[in-house]
Amino acid sequence: xxxxxxxxxxxxxxxxxxxxxxxxxxxxxxxxxxxxxxxxxxxxxxxxxxxxxxxxxxxxxxxxxxxxxxxxxxxxxxxxxxxxxxxxxxxxxxxxxxxxxxxxxxxxxxxxxxxxxxxxxxxxxxxxxxxxxxxxxxxxxxxxxxxxxxxxxxxxxxxxxxxxxxxxxxxxxxxxxxxxxxxxxxxxxxxxxxxxxxxxxxxxxxxxxxxxxxxxxxxxxxxxxxxxxxxxxxxxxxxxxxxxxxxxxxxxxxxxxxxxxxxxxxxxxxxxxxxxxxxxxxxxxxxxxxxxxxxxxxxxxxxxxxxxxxxxxxxxxxxxxxxxxxxxxxxxxxx
Amino acid sequence: xxxxxxxxxxxxxxxxxxxxxxxxxxxxxxxxxxxxxxxxxxxxxxxxxxxxxxxxxxxxxxxxxxxxxxxxxxxxxxxxxxxxxxxxxxxxxxxxxxxxxxxxxxxxxxxxxxxxxxxxxxxxxxxxxxxxxxxxxxxxxxxxxxxxxxxxxxxxxxxxxxxxxxxxxxxxxxxxxxxxxxxxxxxxxxxxxxxxxxxxxxxxxxxxxxxxxxxxxxxxxxxxxxxxxxxxxxxxxxxxxxxxxxxxxxxxxxxxxxxxxxxxxxxxxxxxxxxxxxxxxxxxxxxxxxxxxxxxxxxxxxxxxxxxxxxxxxxxxxxxxxxxxxxxxxxxxxx
DNA sequence: CTGTTAGCGCCTTCAC
DNA sequence: GTGAAGGCGCTAACAG
Numbered sequence: 001x002x003x004x005x006x007x008x009x010x011x012x013x014x015x016x017x018x019x020x021x022x023x024x025x026x027x028x029x030x031x032x033x034x035x036x037x038x039x040x041x042x043x044x045x046x047x048x049x050x051x052x053x054x055x056x057x058x059x060x061x062x063x064x065x066x067x068x069x070x071x072x073x074x075x076x077x078x079x080x081x082x083x084x085x086x087x088x089x090x091x092x093x094x095x096x097x098x099x100x101x102x103x104x105x106x107x108x109x110x111x112x113x114x115x116x117x118x119x120x121x122x123x124x125x126x127x128x129x130x131x132x133x134x135x136x137x138x139x140x141x142x143x144x145x146x147x148x149x150x151x152x153x154x155x156x157x158x159x160x161x162x163x164x165x166x167x168x169x170x171x172x173x174x175x176x177x178x179x180x181x182x183x184x185x186x187x188x189x190x191x192x193x194x195x196x197x198x199x200x201x202x203x204x205x206x207x208x209x210x211x212x213x214x215x216x217x218x219x220x221x222x223x224x225x226x227x228x229x230x231x232x233x234x235x236x237x238x239x240x241x242x243x244x245x246x247x248x249x250x251x252x253x254x255x256x257x258x259x260x261x262x263x264x265x266x267x268x269x270x271x272x273x274x275x276x277x278x279x280x281x282x283x284x285x286x287x288x289x290x291x292x293x294x295x296x297x298x299x300x301x302x303x304x305x306x307x308x309x310x311x312x313x314x315x316x317x318x319x320x321x322x323x324x325x326x327x328x329x330x331x332x333x334x335x
Numbered sequence: 336x337x338x339x340x341x342x343x344x345x346x347x348x349x350x351x352x353x354x355x356x357x358x359x360x361x362x363x364x365x366x367x368x369x370x371x372x373x374x375x376x377x378x379x380x381x382x383x384x385x386x387x388x389x390x391x392x393x394x395x396x397x398x399x400x401x402x403x404x405x406x407x408x409x410x411x412x413x414x415x416x417x418x419x420x421x422x423x424x425x426x427x428x429x430x431x432x433x434x435x436x437x438x439x440x441x442x443x444x445x446x447x448x449x450x451x452x453x454x455x456x457x458x459x460x461x462x463x464x465x466x467x468x469x470x471x472x473x474x475x476x477x478x479x480x481x482x483x484x485x486x487x488x489x490x491x492x493x494x495x496x497x498x499x500x501x502x503x504x505x506x507x508x509x510x511x512x513x514x515x516x517x518x519x520x521x522x523x524x525x526x527x528x529x530x531x532x533x534x535x536x537x538x539x540x541x542x543x544x545x546x547x548x549x550x551x552x553x554x555x556x557x558x559x560x561x562x563x564x565x566x567x568x569x570x571x572x573x574x575x576x577x578x579x580x581x582x583x584x585x586x587x588x589x590x591x592x593x594x595x596x597x598x599x600x601x602x603x604x605x606x607x608x609x610x611x612x613x614x615x616x617x618x619x620x621x622x623x624x625x626x627x628x629x630x631x632x633x634x635x636x637x638x639x640x641x642x643x644x645x646x647x648x649x650x651x652x653x654x655x656x657x658x659x660x661x662x663x664x665x666x667x668x669x670x
Numbered sequence: 671c672t673g674t675t676a677g678c679g680c681c682t683t684c685a686c
Numbered sequence: 687g688t689g690a691a692g693g694c695g696c697t698a699a700c701a702g
Contacts, residue, residue, distance in 0.1 A: 004680085015688065017681085017688070020681060028688085029687070047449040048679085049390075049451045052680040054694095055386045055387055055679080056693085062429070070412070070415040071411055076411030076414075080406045092429055092431065092452075093431070094427055094429045095428060096428070113382070114382035115385040116384045116385055116386055117385050223614065252617050256618075256619060278406050279587065279614065282558050282588055282591045283619075339696085341695080350674070351673090351697095352672070352698090359697085362671095363672080365672090384696070385696095386694090386695080387678090387695035387697090388695080390679070391677085392696090392697080451679095673700105673701085673702080675698100676699085677698095678695105678696090680693100681692105681694095682692090682693100683691090683692090684689105684691085684692100685690085686687100686690095
C-alpha cells in the first residue's frame with residue numbers, strides 16, 4: 001500500500017528525480033512543475049520511506065541512550081532532558097536499559113555499533129572498565145555520562161564527584177555533625193562513582209581533622225537497598241549522626257528507615273543525597289542534595305556526540321558540568 | 336570502512352548468497368563451506384547493516400513509546416516495563432515525550448506513521464479525542480495505554496478507572512472520613528482519566544448516601560501542581576478530611592503541602608493516590624494507592640501491538656488490566 | 671547445495 | 687530544468 005517516489009512520478013508524468021527535488025525543496029524546479037508534482041504528492045498521500053533515505057544517506061538521525069534503569073527518577077529526568085534536546089537537534093532517541101550490569105552494557109553497546117541503526121550512543125555506565133569501553137567504542141560515536149572513568153578513550157560529561165562529595169561532607173560537619181557516614185555503592189567493585197565520592201568524603205573529614213568515616217555499601221542505588229545498610233550503620237556503639245547518601249533514592253530509603261527506627265531527621269540524624277531528583281524537595285523532610293545540572297549534561301553530551309558523528313577525531317574530552325549543594329530541611333544544623 | 340556481504344563473499348571466494356545463508360543460519364550449507372565463510376566473517380569482522388536488512392524485510396523491529404513525560408515516575412516505571420518486555424520479544428523501543436499536549440501527540444503519531452521507521456506505536460495519550468486518533472491510526476499499528484477513550488477505533492489497555500476510584504473512595508468512607516475531596520486533572524477539558532475517576536468517586540459517595548464531594552482541578556499531574564489546589568480546598572469552611580488524588584505525584588505534593596499547613600496525615604487528613612509508583616511506599620507517611628499492574632499493561636499492550644503488526648484486522652479491543660488498592664499509612668482509619 | 675539476479679525506496683552523478 | 691541509470695547492503699526468487 002505504500003506510495004513510492006516512482007508512483008508519484010508516474011502519476012504526475014515526470015521522472016522520480018523531479019519528484020525528489022520537490023520533496024526535498026531543491027531549487028531548479030519550475031513553479032508550474034512544482035505545483036503539478038505537489039498536487040500528485042498530496043493526492044497520493046506520499047510519505048518518504050525514512051529507512052531507504054537513511055540507507056542511502058548513511059545516517060539515521062537516531063541516537064541511543066543507555067541508562068541503568070528508568071524506574072530510578074534521576075535517569076527518568078536525564079532521559080527527559082536528552083530526548084528534549086535531541087529533538088531540538090533533529091534527532092530521535094532510542095532508550096535501552098542496562099540494569100547497570102557490565103555484560104549487558106557491553107552487549108547493548110556492541111549491538112549499537114554493529115547495527116548501524118544508530119548514529120551514536122550516550123552511555124550512562126556503571127560497571128564497565130576503561131579497557132572494556134575502549135574496545136567497544138571502536139567505529140562508533142560514544143559519549144559517557146555520569147562518572148569519570150579513569151582515562152577512558154571516550155568523551156565524557158559529568159560533575160566533579162570528588163569536589164561535590166567533599167562539599168556536602170563539609171556542610172554536614174559545619175552543621176555540627178560529628179559522626180558522618182557515607183551510604184551507597186561499592187568500594188570494592190569497579191564502581192567509579194562511589195570511588196570518587198568516597199574520596200571527596202574522606203578528604204573533607206581529613207581536612208577537618210576528623211577520624212575516617214564509615215561507609216555502608218549497597219548493591220545498587222535503589223531506595224529498597226538503603227534499609228539494610230542503614231540498620232547496620234546505626235546498630236553500632238557510636239552510630240552516625242549524619243548520612244551522606246550517594247543517590248537521592250538511597251536518601252529517600254534512609255529517611256524511611258530512620259523514621260521506622262524512631263529517629264528524627266534532621267534532629268537525630270542529618271541526611272544528604274546526590275542528584276537532586278525532581279521529587280526530592282517534596283519529601284518530608286525535604287532533602288538536601290547535590291544538584292547536577294541535567295539539562296547542561298544533556299546539552300554538552302549531545303554537542304560532543306554530534307561532533308563525533310560529524311567525524312571529529314579529536315582526543316577524548318572531559319566536560320565538567322556545574323553542580324550545586326541545595327540545602328533543605330534534612331540537613332539543618334543541630335543546636 | 337563498513338564491511339559488506341559482498342566483501343566477505345569476495346574474501347571467501349563464494350557468492351554473497353552463501354554468506355547470507357551462513358549469517359542467517361540457514362540450512363543447505365555444507366559444513367566445510369560454512370566453516371570457510373565463518374572464518375572470513377570473523378577475520379573481516381562483518382556486521383550486518385540492519386538498516387538495509389529492514390528495508391528489505393519491510394519491518395524494522397522498532398516500536399515507539401509515546402508518554403507524556405519521563406520525569407513522572409509512573410511513566411518511567413511504565414517505560415521500564417515496556418522496554419524490558421519488548422526486548423524479550425526482540426523489539427527495540429524508541430521513546431518520545433508528548434508533554435501531554437494534543438498537538439504534539441498528533442505530530443509524533445503522524446511522524447511515526449509516515450516514517451516507516453517504526454513497526455508500531457504505544458501511545459499513552461492524555462489529550463486526543465477519539466476522532467483525532469481514528470484518523471491518525473490509519474495505516475499504522477497503534478495501541479493506546481492508560482485511559483479508556485470512549486469508543487476509539489484503536490486497541491486499548493488500561494484499568495477500570497471508575498471501579499478503582501469508587502473502591503478507593505469507599506475505603507476512605509469506611510475509615511470514618513466524612514468529607515472526601517478529589518484532587519487532580521480537569522473536569523472540563525477532554526481529560527478522560529479524570530472524567531472516569533470522578534465518576535467512580537461520585538458513585539461511591541452517592542452509594543453511601545453522602546453529598547457530592549468537591550474536586551480540586553490541576554493543570555497537570557505533577558507534584559508541583561498539587562499545592563495551590565490543596566490550599567484552596569482546605570481554606571473552605573468545611574475543609575476535607577480526606578483527599579483522593581488522581582496520581583501519586585499529586586498525592587506526594589499534597590502530603591508536602593499538608594505538612595506545611597501543619598496538618599497531620601492521616602490524623603487530620605487521609606490521602607490516597609493513583610498508580611502506586613515505586614517510590615510511594617517510601618514516602619512518610621507511606622502512601623495508600625491504587626496499584627496498576629504495569630508489567631501486565633506492558634505485556635498486554637505489546638501482545639496486541641504485535642498482533643496488529645502481524646496484520647490482524649480484528650475490531651478494536653479493550654483489555655482491562657488488574658488493579659488493587661494498596662492500603663498503607665496515609666489512609667489509616669480515624670478513631 | 672551454491673551462484674546469479676533482481677529489487678526494497680531513495681538520492682544523485684551524469685547526460686540531455 | 688529535467689530524465690535515465692546506478693547503487694546504498696541486504697535477502698529471496700530462480701536457476702543450475
